[in-house]
Amino acid sequence: MAKKQDYYSQLSIGRDATAEEIRQAYFEAARRLHPDKNVAPGETELFIDVQEAYEVLSNPKKRARYDAILPSEKTPLLPVEQRILFSRSNLLHLDEPQLLYALLEFSPKADASQSPAPPLNICLVIDRSTSMQGKNMDVVKSTAIQIARKLKAHDYFSLVAFSDRAESILPAERGADAKKSEARIQMIQCSGGTEIFSGLEMGYNEVLRNQRNSSSNHIILLTDGRTYGDEEKCLDLARKAAEKGISIRGLGIGSEWNDVFLDELASLTGGSSMYISRPQDIQRILLEQINQLNMSVVEETCLEFIIPEGTELHYAFRIAPNPSLLPMESPIRLGPVLKDNNLQVLMEFVVQSAGENETVTLLDGKISVTSNNLETKTVSFPLKLKRPVKNEHSKEPPAPEIVSALSKLTLYRMQEQVRLEVTAGEYDRAAEHLQRLATQLLARGERGLARTALLEAEQISQKKSFSQEGQKEIKYGTRSLLISGERKQYGDLP
Amino acid sequence: MVICPNCQHKEISGAIFCSKCGAQLVDMNVATHKINTAERRAAEGITGGLKSSPPSTLQSWLSLHIVESGQILPLADRTEFTLGRMAEGQPIVPDVDLSPYNAYANGVSRLHSAIKLVNNQVVILDLGSSNGTYLNGTRLSPYVEMPVRDGDIAYLGKLKIQLLISA
Numbered sequence: 001m002a003k004k005q006d007y008y009s010q011l012s013i014g015r016d017a018t019a020e021e022i023r024q025a026y027f028e029a030a031r032r033l034h035p036d037k038n039v040a041p042g043e044t045e046l047f048i049d050v051q052e053a054y055e056v057l058s059n060p061k062k063r064a065r066y067d068a069i070l071p072s073e074k075t076p077l078l079p080v081e082q083r084i085l086f087s088r089s090n091l092l093h094l095d096e097p098q099l100l101y102a103l104l105e106f107s108p109k110a111d112a113s114q115s116p117a118p119p120l121n122i123c124l125v126i127d128r129s130t131s132m133q134g135k136n137m138d139v140v141k142s143t144a145i146q147i148a149r150k151l152k153a154h155d156y157f158s159l160v161a162f163s164d165r166a167e168s169i170l171p172a173e174r175g176a177d178a179k180k181s182e183a184r185i186q187m188i189q190c191s192g193g194t195e196i197f198s199g200l201e202m203g204y205n206e207v208l209r210n211q212r213n214s215s216s217n218h219i220i221l222l223t224d225g226r227t228y229g230d231e232e233k234c235l236d237l238a239r240k241a242a243e244k245g246i247s248i249r250g251l252g253i254g255s256e257w258n259d260v261f262l263d264e265l266a267s268l269t270g271g272s273s274m275y276i277s278r279p280q281d282i283q284r285i286l287l288e289q290i291n292q293l294n295m296s297v298v299e300e301t302c303l304e305f306i307i308p309e310g311t312e313l314h315y316a317f318r319i320a321p322n323p324s325l326l327p328m329e330s331p332i333r334l335g336p337v338l339k340d341n342n343l344q345v346l347m348e349f350v351v352q353s354a355g356e357n358e359t360v361t362l363l364d365g366k367i368s369v370t371s372n373n374l375e376t377k378t379v380s381f382p383l384k385l386k387r388p389v390k391n392e393h394s395k396e397p398p399a400p401e402i403v404s405a406l407s408k409l410t411l412y413r414m415q416e417q418v419r420l421e422v423t424a425g426e427y428d429r430a431a432e433h434l435q436r437l438a439t440q441l442l443a444r445g446e447r448g449l450a451r452t453a454l455l456e457a458e459q460i461s462q463k464k465s466f467s468q469e470g471q472k473e474i475k476y477g478t479r480s481l482l483i484s485g486e487r488k489q490y491g492d493l494p
Numbered sequence: 495m496v497i498c499p500n501c502q503h504k505e506i507s508g509a510i511f512c513s514k515c516g517a518q519l520v521d522m523n524v525a526t527h528k529i530n531t532a533e534r535r536a537a538e539g540i541t542g543g544l545k546s547s548p549p550s551t552l553q554s555w556l557s558l559h560i561v562e563s564g565q566i567l568p569l570a571d572r573t574e575f576t577l578g579r580m581a582e583g584q585p586i587v588p589d590v591d592l593s594p595y596n597a598y599a600n601g602v603s604r605l606h607s608a609i610k611l612v613n614n615q616v617v618i619l620d621l622g623s624s625n626g627t628y629l630n631g632t633r634l635s636p637y638v639e640m641p642v643r644d645g646d647i648a649y650l651g652k653l654k655i656q657l658l659i660s661a
Contacts, residue, residue, distance in 0.1 A: 097507070099508035350506065400564075403518075406510050414514075439516075439631060440515070440631075443631035445628075
């Protein structure tokens with residue numbers, strides 16, 4: 001039996017048809033198919049179908065509910081399924097600003113999960129400044145050797161070390177002499193400062209040189225220090241990398257590195273930054289990252305959009321995988337979709353004022369999905385987020401997925417607020433805010449993190465500043481609350 | 495405009511959480527009071543008479559809403575319940591066995607807390623559990639009764655339970 005058509009195709013209208021268009025289409029179809037008029041056998045059944053379609057689509061509430069469960073139009077092509085949830089099914093008729101949340105979710109399809117991951121093209125860019133000396137560098141070296149050993153024959157692996165200038169330790173090649181490579185990694189010496197741009201640029205060129213149509217391209221940057229003066233150049237390079245389909249992941253070791261910068265750098269490319277507080281965690285986190293690269297069903301999801309006048313995209317955050325703040329300018333690289341983890345992105349919109357009986361468009365744009373599972377490599381489809389305006393809120397509570405994500409995200413955002421307050425010199429408010437955060441953390445059973453928050457609150461009231469370490473611990477600690485359940489262990493590489 | 499009931503901070507209409515204190519601003523409407531007796535999973539393991547008893551004089555006065563899984567366990571027929579986790583080869587059996595709800599992983603003790611109905615007031619007390627009982631974020635001192643209001647959130651270790659009072 002042929003698959004039943006969706007209501008929109010039954011009425012031969014687009015998904016974004018207005019109420020008037022739906023009505024017109026229905027009348028037209030009804031005139032043609034009415035039992036008194038129709039000629040061909042089976043048309044009476046069609047007439048019933050059309051009526052059913054109209055009944056749902058003409059009622060905005062029913063239509064919204066139907067839209068929510070409707071698979072996206074290009075479903076048969078895509079290796080992922082898209083789902084959109086809103087915090088409210090409608091906006092309120094209101095003259096003051098109001099908030100609305102939308103959760104975009106992309107989940108891998110069962111058959112896509114079977115297909116093998118594309119060949120990797122990775123460059124590890126390692127900070128070898130003086131401060132890395134000792135345990136940090138030892139663990140990094142041994143992990144790099146492990147990665148080199150475990151990658152598959154079709155993968156490209158290169159390694160760049162940088163301090164004031166960059167040096168290519170392993171040029172990107174396949175099936176390099178393992179013994180020689182390992183010896184070269186062992187010989188890395190620590191000295192000098194941290195100039196991220198030189199390392200990043202060399203890493204970028206290594207990856208670019210071996211980029212194939214089918215490869216999945218990544219730079220993993222490991223640093224423990226701050227770079228001075230070349231931040232802008234780095235960010236420009238990241239934008240360029242994003243356009244070429246190269247992602248950057250930033251791993252910061254210890255407390256001295258600039259997390260705001262690394263976050264921005266990574267999020268421009270769909271990657272994220274991670275905090276490594278102790279040297280013994282370097283190996284686990286690095287291997288986890290490499291493993292994740294092997295798990296992708298979709299290598300990159302990119303959202304291009306415009307926000308209409310009167311609406312503002314106020315906040316965008318990737319909930320899973322790798323929770324991270326997203327840039328709010330089009331295009332946003334949302335990151336990969338993994339085999340065992342849905343991609344979830346939460347967006348907060350502020351609507352300035354909503355007139356009666358109008359439909360407010362929150363966002364108008366398109367999603368491009370890049371995957372090796374696709375014949376054309378990249379497929380785009382439109383994405384339009386809009387909500388009707390009514391005089392009353394619907395009785396339904398917000399989608400539980402949104403509430404659950406927000407319950408944790410709120411804590412992360414409280415921490416962001418505290419940072420802003422400290423920067424603005426509002427120390428008392430910051431300290432109070434941190435105490436409230438501690439209360440919430442305690443309620444969740446996060447005692448260690450709550451303690452850190454309280455200690456920092458004290459530090460702020462007395463010394464008028466965060467401690468580097470506590471600041472990062474709270475930031476990445478609240479962020480990791482979003483990783484649902486227990487920490488996922490990826491185990492060894494295949 | 496929405497005003498946070500906890501800290502009086504003003505939020506834009508449509509907010510779900512307070513940005514100042516992190517409190518939830520939206521009622522999730524989970525308090526379903528229509529309860530199907532056949533679904534009394536909590537009652538398994540309690541005295542057999544409980545399941546088959548007809549609607550008695552003492553109606554279900556409290557329901558436990560296991561927040562993580564969304565299940566609602568109605569409690570009825572007596573005025574005192576102990577909550578905990580059944581373990582093999584152990585003589586003490588709690589009235590309400592929470593092991594189907596990941597009690598072990600959440601650090602629920604075998605005899606963790608008790609909930610009582612005293613003079614029409616519902617109270618909760620900790621039974622000396624290892625990981626503690628929290629009511630609305632505050633840890634209870636062991637064996638001290640604390641009054642409970644409808645919709646309060648209790649944590650048994652890390653297991654989050656909302657207490658819905660129907661009496």
